Amino acid sequence: MTAPTPPHGDSSRAAPVDPPADAFRLQDRPAAARFAERRIAIYWGITTVAALILAGVYLAGGQPQVEGLLLMIALGSLGLGFVVFARDLLPGSEQTAPRDEHRSTEAQRDAADESFERGEQPFVRRSFLLRMLGLAGGALGLAALFPINSLGPHPGDTLAHTSWRKGSRLVTADNTPVKVGDLEVNGVLTVFPEGATSDADSQTILINVGDAAQKVRPGREGWSVDGLVAYSKVCTHAGCPVGLYRSTSHQLLCPCHQSTFDVLDGCKPVFGPAARSLPQLALMVGQDDYLEAQHDYSEPVGPGYWNRP
Amino acid sequence: MSDDTPASASAAEPAAAAEPAAAVEPASALEPASAVEPASASEEKKPARKKVTRAGQAGRWVDDRLGVSKFTQSALDKIFPDHWSFMLGEVALYCFVILVITGAYLTFFFSPSEAQVIYHGAYKPLDGLPMSAAFNSVMNISFQVRAGLVMRQMHHWAALVFLAAIVVHLCRIFFTGAFRRPREINWIIGVTLLLLAMANGFTGYSLPDDLLSGTGLRIAYSIVLSIPFIGSWLGFLFFGGKFPGTDTIQRFFIIHVLFVPALIAIVLTAHLSIVWHQKHTDFPGPGKSEDTIHGSRLWPQYAIKSTALFCFTASVIAGLGGLAQINPIWIYGPYQPAAVSSGSQPDWYIGWLEGALRVMPPFEIREFHHTIPNPFFPGVLLPGITFGLLFAWPFLEQHFTKDQDRHNLLDRPRDRPLRTALGVSTITFYVILFLAGGTDVLASSFGLSIQALVHLFQTMLLLLPPLFCFLTWRILKELSRQKAHPIQQPVGGRLVRTATGGYETEGGEHNGHGPHDNAEPAGAAVDEALEPT
Numbered sequence: 142m143t144a145p146t147p148p149h150g151d152s153s154r155a156a157p158v159d160p161p162a163d164a165f166r167l168q169d170r171p172a173a174a175r176f177a178e179r180r181i182a183i184y185w186g187i188t189t190v191a192a193l194i195l196a197g198v199y200l201a202g203g204q205p206q207v208e209g210l211l212l213m214i215a216l217g218s219l220g221l222g223f224v225v226f227a228r229d230l231l232p233g234s235e236q237t238a239p240r241d242e243h244r245s246t247e248a249q250r251d252a253a254d255e256s257f258e259r260g261e262q263p264f265v266r267r268s269f270l271l272r273m274l275g276l277a278g279g280a281l282g283l284a285a286l287f288p289i290n291s292l293g294p295h296p297g298d299t300l301a302h303t304s305w306r307k308g309s310r311l312v313t314a315d316n317t318p319v320k321v322g323d324l325e326v327n328g329v330l331t332v333f334p335e336g337a338t339s340d341a342d343s344q345t346i347l348i349n350v351g352d353a354a355q356k357v358r359p360g361r362e363g364w365s366v367d368g369l370v371a372y373s374k375v376c377t378h379a380g381c382p383v384g385l386y387r388s389t390s391h392q393l394l395c396p397c398h399q400s401t402f403d404v405l406d407g408c409k410p411v412f413g414p415a416a417r418s419l420p421q422l423a424l425m426v427g428q429d430d431y432l433e434a435q436h437d438y439s440e441p442v443g444p445g446y447w448n449r450p
Numbered sequence: 451m452s453d454d455t456p457a458s459a460s461a462a463e464p465a466a467a468a469e470p471a472a473a474v475e476p477a478s479a480l481e482p483a484s485a486v487e488p489a490s491a492s493e494e495k496k497p498a499r500k501k502v503t504r505a506g507q508a509g510r511w512v513d514d515r516l517g518v519s520k521f522t523q524s525a526l527d528k529i530f531p532d533h534w535s536f537m538l539g540e541v542a543l544y545c546f547v548i549l550v551i552t553g554a555y556l557t558f559f560f561s562p563s564e565a566q567v568i569y570h571g572a573y574k575p576l577d578g579l580p581m582s583a584a585f586n587s588v589m590n591i592s593f594q595v596r597a598g599l600v601m602r603q604m605h606h607w608a609a610l611v612f613l614a615a616i617v618v619h620l621c622r623i624f625f626t627g628a629f630r631r632p633r634e635i636n637w638i639i640g641v642t643l644l645l646l647a648m649a650n651g652f653t654g655y656s657l658p659d660d661l662l663s664g665t666g667l668r669i670a671y672s673i674v675l676s677i678p679f680i681g682s683w684l685g686f687l688f689f690g691g692k693f694p695g696t697d698t699i700q701r702f703f704i705i706h707v708l709f710v711p712a713l714i715a716i717v718l719t720a721h722l723s724i725v726w727h728q729k730h731t732d733f734p735g736p737g738k739s740e741d742t743i744h745g746s747r748l749w750p751q752y753a754i755k756s757t758a759l760f761c762f763t764a765s766v767i768a769g770l771g772g773l774a775q776i777n778p779i780w781i782y783g784p785y786q787p788a789a790v791s792s793g794s795q796p797d798w799y800i801g802w803l804e805g806a807l808r809v810m811p812p813f814e815i816r817e818f819h820h821t822i823p824n825p826f827f828p829g830v831l832l833p834g835i836t837f838g839l840l841f842a843w844p845f846l847e848q849h850f851t852k853d854q855d856r857h858n859l860l861d862r863p864r865d866r867p868l869r870t871a872l873g874v875s876t877i878t879f880y881v882i883l884f885l886a887g888g889t890d891v892l893a894s895s896f897g898l899s900i901q902a903l904v905h906l907f908q909t910m911l912l913l914l915p916p917l918f919c920f921l922t923w924r925i926l927k928e929l930s931r932q933k934a935h936p937i938q939q940p941v942g943g944r945l946v947r948t949a950t951g952g953y954e955t956e957g958g959e960h961n962g963h964g965p966h967d968n969a970e971p972a973g974a975a976v977d978e979a980l981e982p983t
Contacts, residue, residue, distance in 0.1 A: 144556065149520050168459060186908055191521075197713030198639030199516075199596060199597060202596070203596040203597055205597075205600045205603070206772050206773055207772070208597055208600045208772055209600050209603075209604075209768050209769055209770075209771050209773050210769065210772050210773060211770005212600070212764075212765075212768035212769075212771075212772065213765045213766070213768045213769035213772065213773075215765075216762070216764045216765035216766075216768055217761065217765035217766075217769075218683075218762045219761045220757075220758040220760075220762040220765060221758075223754050223755070223757050223761060224755070224758045226754055227750075227751055227754040227755045227758065227823065231750050231751050231754065234747065235737070235744065235745065235746065236528075236529050236745065236747055237737060237742050237743070237744045237976065238742060238743055239670070239741060239742050239743075240729055240740075240742060240743050240858060241729075243632055243727070259713070263654050276687070288490055290687075292687040292690065293686035293687040293688070293689065293690045293691050293697075294686060295683070295686070296682040296683055296685075296686045299692060299806060300682055300692070314786075314788065331788050331794040334938045335903055338864075341692075341693070341694055341787030341788070344690065344787065344788045347938075374788060377671045378672075378807075378824055378825065379668070379672040379673070379807060379825050379829075380668050380669065380671065380672040380693075381665060381668060381790050381794075382668065382787070382789065382790045384788075384789070384790055385792070387578050396790050396792035396793075396794060396890070397665060397669065397790065397794055398793060398807050398808045399808060399889060399890060399900050399904070400812075410812055412901055412904075413808075413812065414807060414808065414809075414810045414811070414824050414825075415811060415812055415824070416812040416823075416824050417814075417815040443672070444672040444675055444676065444823055444825070445675075445814060445821040445822075446675040446681050446685075446821065446823065447677070447678050447679055447680075447681050447682065447815075447820055447821060447822070448677065448682065448819075448820065448821075449816075449820075449821040449823075450732035450816075450819045450820075
């Protein structure tokens with residue numbers, strides 16, 4: 142691969158273009174070389190000591206900061222020794238050699254072509270068989286793709302629905318049902334449908350906006366109870382929980398990408414990358430003043446997807 | 451930029467032709483000398499000894515069976531050019547080695563399971579908290595396994611440095627034109643390695659199942675959902691159903707510790723083999739030419755220096771792993787779908803995507819009962835274009851410059867004003883995106899409004915890349931017109947070190963460049979070729 146290079150020690154003859162590199166090498170000056178040797182020995186001595194202490198620290202129970210520091214010292218010192226060694230003690234340095242032309246000769250290329258065609262021709266001549274082989278291979282490949290389906294269920298319309306049902310009680314993450322008077326004005330609470338507190342898509346944020354004037358959308362009359370409104374907590378942008386409520390401006394903020402929703406205006410996005418309002422959950426008062434949902438969300442919650450209408 | 455390179459190549463020809471005459475001659479003159487005793491010279495540092503050393507004996511034992519002496523000799527004598535910027539790729543390689551070693555240790559203690567357990571470990575603040583077995587095992591690695599936290603933090607830091615080294619290495623290759631013929635294949639392999647490294651970084655980052663990485667997974671799932679036609683199907687296949695499911699950690703684990711690392715190992719081997727086979731590029735300079743390679747031998751100089759580089763890389767990562775806290779999952783807590791904290795930033799190499807998601811205007815396509823959601827554009831389209839352009843760059847440049855020549859000598863960035871300017875504006879674009887990924891942190895640190903910051907970043911994204919492109923191009927044009935860097939401009943000659951160790955003054959006729967500077971004619975040619983445009 143490499144062109145023949147002269148033996149070591151002859152580097153002044155070998156690389157006439159760059160003689161100075163060797164002229165300053167410490168190896169030619171015994172005292173300086175001895176000094177370099179001593180330095181390397183000290184460096185590698187430090188490595189030895191640090192490594193032994195490191196083992197001791199481990200045996201004594203370990204301490205992350207000390208372990209990292211000792212390992213840093215041990216490895217760094219080892220490296221320093223190598224650098225001094227390479228710089229001051231190694232013979233010869235700069236070499237020049239020709240590069241190869243990587244392209245093969247035309248004759249070699251023709252020979253390779255011929256060898257390939259030797260095997261290709263019997264197939265090419267039987268074009269019908271070649272097509273049959275293609276068909277067989279395709280069918281086999283297709284059949285081999287099907288097990289991929291086992292990796293996950295078909296989405297179907299599962300993305301369009303949550304666990305909320307008619308009459309689902311609003312409960313907190315620890316299954317406590319929520320009553321009408323539980324939430325003071327400007328308070329927020331994350332709620333789930335009873336029995337589905339682990340369904341991330343059903344997470345809903347319940348807000349008491351008090352007597353602030355709301356722009357109620359057509360068809361959503363009677364969805365709020367006594368200043369309480371409920372919206373999906375799954376951001377319509379990338380699905381993070383919209384958890385920050387600014388009570389002064391009645392805005393919900395998503396901490397991931399700062400999409401901001403106006404709670405008094407149907408949680409319409411007013412800032413950030415979200416392009417759709419948060420879906421609203423229709424509330425009603427059930428038995429014993431417990432809050433319930435009138436029905437599931439009337440549109441898919443969370444980020445968009447291709448089949449979302 | 452249309453036809454600068456052919457002009458420069460032909461202009462560089464005379465200079466290049468003059469050099470090898472001096473450089474190759476002595477080597478071939480000595481050929482018989484080295485051919486006399488190739489075997490012994492190859493195995494050992496001291497040639498011409500009848501007595502074979504122990505290493506030589508071992509070598510003979512292997513050679514009797516495999517016949518590798520010829521390869522060993524050429525390998526040991528292989529020449530590598532010296533320049534600090536050629537070590538960036540090596541740093542990445544050594545990071546990968548450290549990642550494999552520390553990662554192997556971690557696998558012995560990590561449990562890739564989303565089964566719910568109650569924490570009763572050494573870290574009291576989380577005592578009694580329900581969490582996944584995965585999070586629990588990472589807590590144990592951090593607090594109970596001896597040297598576990600150091601290993602874990604070194605692993606995470608090594609991943610960050612790995613990606614950083616790859617990106618800086620890519621920039622070096624780009625700005626010096628090292629991707630040009632005959633190295634287009636290795637460019638493609640290198641960009642593939644960047645993709646694989648990012649994939650492995652992200653899957654590894656997600657494994658502890660903490661609140662921060664869980665939020666990242668949720669966003670990744672939403673991005674997959676946003677792909678037209680197949681998004682929701684793909685998302686369900688990948689995450690085993692609706693997110694958060696119970697299969698994610700297990701799948702990401704096997705992807706992280708087996709599939710992607712194996713792919714990286716294979717592709718990395720190809721990358722290095724091709725570098726080895728094609729030989730390294732080099733900057734123009736004294737003793738350098740297109741037809742020769744100039745530098746130090748693999749054995750011992752280059753091997754020892756490279757070993758030192760490994761030691762330093764490992765040393766820095768050990769220091770960071772021990773002293774600089776990273777990913778303190780006990781502060782974030784376990785993932786809960788309904789919880790999230792502000793200041794949720796991903797690892798740095800995903801930062802540009804996070805920023806793109808944040809500054810994207812609220813736009814999505816809803817027509818004919820179908821939706822192309824907002825995250826598709828910054829989360830799928832942008833990376834698609836980014837990597838598409840990266841893969842295609844060598845061929846795009848070839849198409850526009852009509853440069854089909856083989857290049858072993860590198861460009862100086864300023865000799866290719868347009869390429870460098872485009873590179874600078876591209877970096878500007880992604881740095882702004884990266885900064886935009888931290889709008890909430892910047893806003894709270896500097897007391898600014900997030901709205902104002904987002905608008906500022908949106909404006910900067912539109913204005914700064916073209917502006918920096920133009921400025922870079924102008925500055926480089928000016929530099930090549932001056933034929934020298936202003937601070938190198940000699941005043942009445944220039945000091946040059948001589949072969950014997952003394953110094954002598956050179957006349958001002960070279961106008962700032964050394965007598966051997968091959969790049970000079972190239973720069974001048976580019977300047978003239980570009981003048982009309």
